[in-house]
Amino acid sequence: MDVHRVSLTSLRTIAAGNATETELHLLCSAQRSQLLLVLRALLGHMNEAALSARCPGGAAAAEAAWQLLCAAEQEAPEAVEAVLADPTVMAWALRLLRRLGGTADAAPSLPLWADLGQFQTLAAAAALRARIPAELRVPAYRGTVWVPSLGVAGPVARRRWSLAEFRVERGGFVVRGEHAEVRLPWPAPVPAPGWRPLRPVRGAASRGSGSGPWLDTVTPYRDFTQYPKSPGALGERRLRAWEDRLAEAHALLERESAVDAALVRTMVRVLVPRPFQSARGGLVASASSVDAFGAITMSLPYDATQTAAVLVHEARHQQLNALLSLVRLIRAADDRTDGTRPRLHYAPWRSDPRPVLGLLHGTFAFSGVARFWRTHRRHVTGTEAQRADFEFAVLREQLREAVASLAAEDDLTEAGRLFVDELAAQIRDWQGEEVPALPARLGRHYCLLRRAVWRARHLTIDEAAAERLAEAWAAGEPAPDSLPDPVLRPRPDRIRLDTFGPLARYRLSAPHLFERGRRQAERGGDPARRAEYAVIAGDTAQAVRHYGEWIRREPQNAEAWVGAALAWQEHDSRAGASLLLDRPDVVAGVCRAVASARGEAPDPFLLAAWLGGADTAGVRSARTTSSGV
Structure with missing residues (x-):
């Protein structure tokens, strides 16, 4: 294990983002060793698992595939390296190991014999690259056969899962199934009838022969959550x-x-x-x-x-x-x-x-x-x-x-x-470090907005504490000196797509298109969209008006309050704005309690100002309901 030891110096260098080639090689080497350990562990389980796999025609011996891999490594080590460098090999191996160990997150949709049979495809691909004559039986998904590090061949059958014959010959290879065969030379050609290869990325320097980088739209294990997958349809x-x-x-x-x-x-x-x-x-x-x-x-x-x-x-x-x-x-x-x-x-x-x-x-x-x-x-x-x-x-x-x-x-x-x-x-x-005024303003606004909205979504205060504060508010009493601590209660149902960030980027990278979008929003967009356009454009007075409209439509929408508070900070001072940004969770909790008890929501700015210790008695009588901004 000392081979893969990380020194404190290397740990610091990696953390700083300055890993040397030696340190990057160490990390890659450790992953390769992990894959070899997983493959060896699979080999130890495969024969027993194959007894219950019900493979049509009988299960192929895993030891024979392992011996072919070993022979390929002795004959042409780079051939095996290229096959193992395909990341989908590790994806398949780890998923199968969990499946055999009973720790898989969900039952796979592929039969066990087919999952086990992919071990044969590793050996077939290595034999092909090493030009070692071989004949193996390999699984075919919807008629296509996976050739790790190279691509997929077929279709050679019509059933969802079937067995195919993979034969490595002197000048190429043959994949034969129930209804067709594909005969290809080696090196495998560019896309051809019955052959869909991984595509090398043009202009990208490679780590070595056959190691990528590739564009993969074909291999069955390329998806991180669902497998197997049929080849994609990108033209x-x-x-x-x-x-x-x-x-x-x-x-x-x-x-x-x-x-x-x-x-x-x-x-x-x-x-x-x-x-x-x-x-x-x-x-x-x-x-x-x-x-x-x-x-x-x-x-x-x-x-x-x-x-x-x-x-x-x-x-x-x-x-x-x-x-x-x-x-x-x-x-x-x-x-x-x-x-x-x-x-x-x-x-x-x-x-x-x-x-x-x-x-x-x-x-x-x-x-x-x-x-x-x-x-x-x-x-x-x-x-x-x-x-x-x-x-x-x-x-x-x-x-x-x-x-x-x-x-x-x-x-x-x-x-x-x-x-x-x-x-x-x-x-x-x-x-x-200095950042110019416009991107600095938009960046600061965006960070404050995301933080406050996150707090409003996922933090809350104890319901009993909110009710006590609501009673004090209704009675005209001063707010307590300290506010209740928030409790994290994740609410994924309250998450909506971020629109401010993309609009801000649009404003900076294509200002003429941003202005056209703003004009369209002013003609028919919702107030939230119009408010964000106005803020990003620097028209905070207009933003305040639009946020007011949004609050009138949705009096208890904390995102509308947060946006309004930020607009007010940039436009003019407004009591309660700071607390709405720092503790929207407590404002939202008390607002709900007041609305539940009185049937109407309070003005969020007045409520926030009161919670912050301001004397709001002089204006509360005139603004007991949500009157906007």
Whole structure:
């Protein structure tokens, strides 16, 4: 195990985002060793599992496939390396190991014999790459046969699951099923009848022969949650758009950040396109999985810059997943001796509360993205610079808050605290950097809005405490000196799609299109949309009016109050605005209690001012109901 030991120096270097090639190789090597251990564990279970698998024609011997893998490694080690470098191999192996151990999250939809039979496909792919003549029986899903690290062949059958013959010959290979056969030369060609290969990303430097990066739209284990999957239906034009975008992003990273370029080159071997409408405002769906080291899934970003940022983000997740397999940064749940449950935290880039591991992952990933934008803004001008300034300003503030939460977390190990301290030092160094006025204003507004809205959604106060405060309010008594502490009660049903962030990015990157959208919203949009447009445009007086309309429509909508409070802060002083931003949870709780007791909601600003200790008796009689802003 000393082969995979991480020194304290390396831990600090990785935390700071400056991992050397040696350290990146260490992480990749550890993942390869883990995969070999999993494959060896599978081999020990397969014969017993095959007895109950009911494989048509009888189960193929796992030992024979293992021996073929060993022979391929002796003959051509690079052949086996290329097969094992396919991240979907690890995804298959780990899922099958959990299935055999009875710890799978859900029952897979594929028969056990087919899951076990994929071991034969590993050997077949290795034999093909090593040019070792072989003949194996392999599973076919909807007639297609998975060839790890290469692609899929078929269809050769019509049934959902069937057995096919895979034969490696001197000049190529043959896949024969119940109704057809596919005969292909080696090296396997570009897309051809009966052959759908992984597509190499043009312009992206590879870690080595056959190791990617690839675009994967075909392999059955490419999805992180559902498997198997049939080959996708992306057309040639769409695939070329993906290749161009990725090639441009890799080139951008090579020009601007050698460290990030090396990270992405090493950590991202496979990219799985996912359907999600790309947006100029920054909406990109992306994900990584601890089961598929080296693979990421993402929707098509708007441009090369956004693509580079997403690649850095997901590469950071991959890097941390690999590190966590070697170094424990967070105490395991079984280590807790006080009987308490792990805490959930505010992660500024998420709408839902996150456990400490999720917060650590997000902080590490977004610190890489923040550094990317910090570097990129020095290389560009005009609207592109404003866009980069905004992203840096937002992430710098969000990371400052997130790392403070991590530093106060009791579940960090000694190594975890060292890791977080290194992150915190880097983020602290960014706080004094100057950002131009417009992106700075929008970034500050966006961070305050997200924080307050999150608190309004997921924090609440004790119902009895809210009722006591409501009674004091109704009786005209002064508010108590201290407010009740909030309780975290996650409410995913209250989460709605973020619209402010995409609109702010639109304003900075395409101001003429933003103005056109604003004019359209003024003609027929809802007041929330009109209010956000007005705030982003800098017309806070108009924003105050629109937020007032929103509050009149939905008197107890805390998001409307928060937006109004922020607009008032920028427009003019207003009693209660500060408390609405700092403690929207207590205002919302008391507001509900007052409405329940009296049948009408109080003015949220007056209520917040009263809770903050202001004397509101002079104006309450005239504004006992929600009169807007």
